[in-house]
Amino acid sequence: MTRSILYATAAAVLFPLSAYAQQADDPDAPLPEVVVTATRLPAIVADTPGARVIDRATIEQRGAVFAADILHDLPGLSVVRSGAFGGVAQVRMRGATPGKTLVLVDGVPVNDPAEVNGAFDFSGLELSDIERIEVLSGPQSSLWGSDAIGGVIAFTTRDLDGLGADLEAGSFGTVRGRLAAGVSTERYGLGAWVSHFDTGGISAADEADGNPEADGFTSTTAGARGRYVFTPGVAVDGSVRWTDSDVDLDGYPAPAYALADTLDTQSSEQWSGFGRLRLNALGVAHQFSVSASDIARETVSSFPSVFEADRQVFRWQADGSAAGVDFVIGAEREDTEGSLSSGLTEDLGTSSAFATARIDPIERLSLTGALRFDDTDDFGSKGTGRVSGAFEAGAGFVLSAAYGTGFKAPSISQAVCDFCFSSQPFPVLRPETAEGYEGAIGWGSADGRIAGRLTVYRLNVEDQITYVFDPVTFDSFYVNVAETATDGVELEGRARLGGGFDLSLAYAWTDARDETTGARLLRVPEQSGSATLGWTGERLSGALTLRAEGDQDDAGGVREAFVTANLNGSYALTDTVTLTARIENLADERYQQVFGYGETGRSGYVGIRLRY
Numbered sequence: 001m002t003r004s005i006l007y008a009t010a011a012a013v014l015f016p017l018s019a020y021a022q023q024a025d026d027p028d029a030p031l032p033e034v035v036v037t038a039t040r041l042p043a044i045v046a047d048t049p050g051a052r053v054i055d056r057a058t059i060e061q062r063g064a065v066f067a068a069d070i071l072h073d074l075p076g077l078s079v080v081r082s083g084a085f086g087g088v089a090q091v092r093m094r095g096a097t098p099g100k101t102l103v104l105v106d107g108v109p110v111n112d113p114a115e116v117n118g119a120f121d122f123s124g125l126e127l128s129d130i131e132r133i134e135v136l137s138g139p140q141s142s143l144w145g146s147d148a149i150g151g152v153i154a155f156t157t158r159d160l161d162g163l164g165a166d167l168e169a170g171s172f173g174t175v176r177g178r179l180a181a182g183v184s185t186e187r188y189g190l191g192a193w194v195s196h197f198d199t200g201g202i203s204a205a206d207e208a209d210g211n212p213e214a215d216g217f218t219s220t221t222a223g224a225r226g227r228y229v230f231t232p233g234v235a236v237d238g239s240v241r242w243t244d245s246d247v248d249l250d251g252y253p254a255p256a257y258a259l260a261d262t263l264d265t266q267s268s269e270q271w272s273g274f275g276r277l278r279l280n281a282l283g284v285a286h287q288f289s290v291s292a293s294d295i296a297r298e299t300v301s302s303f304p305s306v307f308e309a310d311r312q313v314f315r316w317q318a319d320g321s322a323a324g325v326d327f328v329i330g331a332e333r334e335d336t337e338g339s340l341s342s343g344l345t346e347d348l349g350t351s352s353a354f355a356t357a358r359i360d361p362i363e364r365l366s367l368t369g370a371l372r373f374d375d376t377d378d379f380g381s382k383g384t385g386r387v388s389g390a391f392e393a394g395a396g397f398v399l400s401a402a403y404g405t406g407f408k409a410p411s412i413s414q415a416v417c418d419f420c421f422s423s424q425p426f427p428v429l430r431p432e433t434a435e436g437y438e439g440a441i442g443w444g445s446a447d448g449r450i451a452g453r454l455t456v457y458r459l460n461v462e463d464q465i466t467y468v469f470d471p472v473t474f475d476s477f478y479v480n481v482a483e484t485a486t487d488g489v490e491l492e493g494r495a496r497l498g499g500g501f502d503l504s505l506a507y508a509w510t511d512a513r514d515e516t517t518g519a520r521l522l523r524v525p526e527q528s529g530s531a532t533l534g535w536t537g538e539r540l541s542g543a544l545t546l547r548a549e550g551d552q553d554d555a556g557g558v559r560e561a562f563v564t565a566n567l568n569g570s571y572a573l574t575d576t577v578t579l580t581a582r583i584e585n586l587a588d589e590r591y592q593q594v595f596g597y598g599e600t601g602r603s604g605y606v607g608i609r610l611r612y
Contacts, residue, residue, distance in 0.1 A: 030448025031496060038104070038134040038154040040143055040317075040328045040356050040370075047366060047390035049402040049440045049455060050076075050137035050151065052492075056158070058504075059127050061534050061543045063568030063582040065176065065197070067125040067133070071153070073530040073547065075455075075490035075508035076137050080523045081123070081593045083204030084600050085172075086217030086247030089123040093137055094459045095486035095512025095524045096150030096434075100408055102140070104154040106225075106239045108272045108291040111147055113348075114309035114338035116418075116467075118147060118411035124219045124245040124268065128166065128178045128195045131158040137490075138436040138457065139406030141384040142370035145334070145352055149406040149434040149461060157225055157239055159184050160191025163612040168580065170605030172214070173200035182225075192224040204250040205259045206598035208590065213261040215248035233280035240273035251301055259556075259596045264301035270294065284320040291315070309338035309412075327357040338412040341419055346412050349377040364392035374407070378415060379431050382407045398442040406434040414465050414478045422475040430480050434461045452493030452505075459486045483515040486524075504532045523594065525552040525561075542569035544586075554595035562591035570609070580607040 034045040034053045045051045052074055064070035068089040072079040080098065081089040090098035099117025103110050111120045133155055140148040160182025168176040175198050182191025197219045205211040220243070227237035249264040274291035294310040317330035330353070337347040354372040361367065370386045386404035393399050410429045413419070417426040438457035444450065464482035469475070491507040507529035512521040520526070527550035534543040545566045552559040565586040571579045581604070588602040 031444075031451055031494060036134050036136070038136055038143075038152055039368075041319075041326055041358050041368065043358075043368070046398055046442050046444065046451065046453065047400055048136075049388060049400050049438045050135075050457070052135045052137075054133040054135075056131050059130065059133075060570075061541070061568065062532060062545055063543075063566070063580070064127055067122045067127060067130075067155070070127070070133075071122070071135075072528075073506060073532070073545070074135055075492055075506045075528075076488060076510065077135070078510070078524050078528070078552075079122075079593070082597050083215060083247075083250070084598065085199050085201040085215065086123050086219070086245065087204055087249070087597065088121050090119050091122060091153065092524055093150035093153075094436075094457065094488055095484065095510055095521050096459065096461060097464075099411065100147065100149035100406075100432075100434075100461075102144050102146075102148040102152045104144075104152065105241060105272050106155070106157055106274055107289070108274050108293055109144075109147070109311060109313060109334075110270070110272050110293045110295075111311075112295050112309055112338075113311055113336040113412050114295070114297075114307040114340075116411065116413045118408075121268075123247070124221075124243050124270075125155070126195055126197060126219060126221050126243075129157050129180070129193050129221065129223055129241070130155050132156050138402065138438055138459065139384070139386065139404040139434050141374075141406035141408075141434075142354065142372045142386040142404060143356065145332075145350065145354075145372065145374050146376075146407060146409045146431075149408050149432065150459070157223060157241065158191070158193075159189055159225065159227075160193065161189075163610075165610040166195075166607060168605050168607030171603035172202060172600070174198070174605065176605075176607070186229070188226075188228045190224075190226045192222075194220070194222040196220045201248065202600055203261060203598055204248070205261055206592060206596060208598070209260075209596070211250065211261045211598070213250075215250060217245070217247045219243065219245040235278040236276065237278070238273065238275040240271065242269075242271040244269045249299075249301070253302070262301065264299065266297060266299045268295065268297035270296075284318045287315070287317045287319075289313075289315045289317075305341060306343075307339050309336065311336045325357050325359050327355065329353075329355045336412065340413065340416060346416050348409065348412055348415065350409070351375045364394075366390045370404075376409050376431075379409050379429075382431060382433075396444045396446060398444075399440070400442065401439040402437075404436050406436070408432040408434075410465060410478070417477055419467075420477040422477050423473075424475070426477045427479045429465060429478060430463050432461060432463050432465060432480075434459065436460070449496040450493070451495075452491075455490040457486075457488050457490070459488075460484070481516065484513065484521060485515050486510060486512040486521075488512075500536045502534045502536070504530075504534075506530045520553050522553050522555060523559075525549040539572045540569070542567070552595075556595050559592050559595040562589060563587075564589050564591060576611050578609040578611075580609055581605065 036051045078092040098119035103120040137151040161184035164180040166178040178195040180193035201216045203211040204215045223241035225239040229235040246267045251262040251264045272293035276289040279286045296308040315332035335349045352374045356370040358368040375381045384405045388402035390400040436459045440455040442453040461484045463480040489509045494504045512524040530547045532545040548563040568582040
C-alpha cells in the first residue's frame with residue numbers, strides 16, 4: 001500500500017506544490033519524483049510508459065512563451081508550425097496526424113470540432129498562466145475517448161497567490177506583458193490574470209524566397225481560477241480561460257499558386273472553462289463536472305471563411321480504494337457542434353462509461369488496467385482498453401510496458417463530407433482505430449541525481465480517413481483507405497551535475513510510414529533531439545537549449561535538417577524583482593520548421609518580472 005499512499009499524497013499536494021521554489025532553494029538537491037495526473041489515477045512518471053511532465057520551473061528556465069516553443073523538445077512529438085509568429089501550429093505524436101492528439105486545459109477538451117481533422121491549434125496557447133504540461137504518448141482512448149489515438153497533452157493553469165507582473169520587449173517590435181493577482185489558502189483560492197503579446201513579426205513565407213512583407217501577430221489571454229472547501233468532504237472549483245488573436249498570413253496567390261506574400265489575415269476567439277463539485281460519500285470521492293469550450297475563427301483571403309464550433313462535456317467520476325485496489329469509475333456525455341463551409345451547422349455526440357484500476361500484487365510490481373465504452377450518436381459503439389505494468393528490478397532499474405487501443409470518430413467536416421464534390425453518393429465513413437505497444441527501461445542513481453529512460457514502441461492506425469481527389473472525374477471526398485504504422489525509439493535523461501548545473505537530454509528515432517504505399521508520412525522527421533544545460537545560482541540562473549531535427553518530407557518538397565540554439569537567463573535583483581533576457585536562434589541559423597515557411601534569425605528580448 002506504500003504506492004497507494006504516495007499517489008494519494010501526490011494528488012492532494014499537486015496544485016500548491018512549487019517545484020521551482022524547491023529547486024531554487026537547493027539546486028543540487030536530488031531530482032524530485034514526478035507525478036502525472038492525466039492518467040486519472042495519479043501515477044509516477046518513471047513507472048508510466050510514454051508519460052512526461054513539463055513543470056513551471058522548466059517553462060521559466062527555457063524562456064518558453066507559447067506551447068509550441070517547448071513541446072518540440074519532447075521525444076516523439078513533431079511540431080508543425082506554418083510561420084514563426086501566429087502561424088497554425090499543430091502536434092503529431094508518434095507519427096499520428098494532428099487530429100489524433102487530444103488537448104485538455106484544466107481537464108476541458110479544447111480541440112476544434114470545426115477544423116477538418118478536429119485538431120487543436122497551439123499557436124495562440126500562451127504559457128504565462130500554465131503551471132504544468134502533462135503528455136501521454138500512445139493510444140489513450142480508454143482514458144479520454146475519441147481524438148486520443150496519438151496521445152494526450154494536458155495543460156493545468158496556475159493557482160495564484162500574491163501579485164505578479166511581467167514585461168518583455170525585443171526584436172521585430174515584440175512586446176509581451178502579464179498582470180496576475182490571487183490569494184490561496186487551504187480552504188479557498190481565487191486568482192485572475194491577463195496577458196498580451198504583440199509583434200510586427202517576419203514574413204510567414206520564407207523571406208529568402210523573395211517574400212519581404214512582415215506578418216504580425218497579436219494575442220490577448222485572460223482567465224480566472226477559483227476553489228472553495230466547505231467541509232473536508234465537500235468542495236467546489238472551476239476555471240475559465242479566454243484568448244483572442246489576430247495574425248497576418250501568407251497564401252498561394254494566382255497564377256503560380258505557390259506560397260508567397262499576401263494580405264490574408266485570420267482572427268480567432270476561444271474560451272474554455274469548467275465547474276466541478278467534489279463530494280465524499282460512502283467511502284468514495286465523487287466529482288461532478290461540467291466543461292465547455294467554444295472557438296470562432298474568420299479568415300480573410302481570396303477564399304474567405306468563417307467557422308465556429310463548441311463542445312460541452314458532462315462528467316461524473318468516482319475515485320476510491322478497496323481490497324488493495326485503487327480505482328476510478330465514471331460516465332460522461334459529450335456534445336459538439338461545428339459550422340461548415342456552406343454556413344450550415346452539424347453536431348455529433350457520444351455517451352461514455354469508463355473504469356481504471358491499479359493493483360500492487362507485490363511491493364515492487366504495479367499493474368494498471370483501463371476500459372472504456374463509447375456510444376456515438378452516428379457511428380456506432382466502440383470499446384477500448386489499456387494495460388500497463390511497472391517492475392522495480394533493483395539497482396535503480398524500472399521495467400515497464402503497455403498495450404492500448406484507440407479510436408477516433410470522424411470529425412464534423414468528415415462526417416458530412418464538407419469541401420467534397422461528386423456526382424455519386426459519398427462513402428459512409430467508419431471510425432479510425434489504433435493499437436499501440438511499448439516497453440521501457442528506466443534507471444535512476446541511488447543518490448537520486450541522475451535518471452533516464454529508453455522506450456521502444458509501435459503504433460498502428462487502421463481505417464485512417466483520407467481526402468482523395470480524382471483528376472479524371474474531378475470528384476473529391478473522404479474515404480477510409482489508409483493504414484499507417486510508426487516504429488520508434490525515445491531516449492530521455494536528466495541529471496543534477498553539481499555546482500548548480502543540471503542537464504536534460506531527449507532523442508527520438510521515428511519511422512512513420514503509410515503501410516499502403518510504403519512512403520514516409522509527411523511532416524514527421526525521422527530523427528530529432530534536444531539538450532538543455534541549465535545553471536542556478538544564488539541570484540543568476542540560465543539555460544542553453546540545443547534542438548535538432550533531421551530531414552522531413554513535406555507536400556512541396558523536403559524540409560532540410562537543422563540545428564538551433566536558444567539562450568535564456570535571469571538575475572534576481574531582490575526577492576521580488578527579477579531581470580530576464582533571452583536570445584533565440586543564437587547562431588543565426590537559416591532554417592524552416594515547415595517547408596516553405598520562414599523562421600526568425602538571431603533575435604533578442606529583455607524583460608522584468610515582479611512578484612509580491
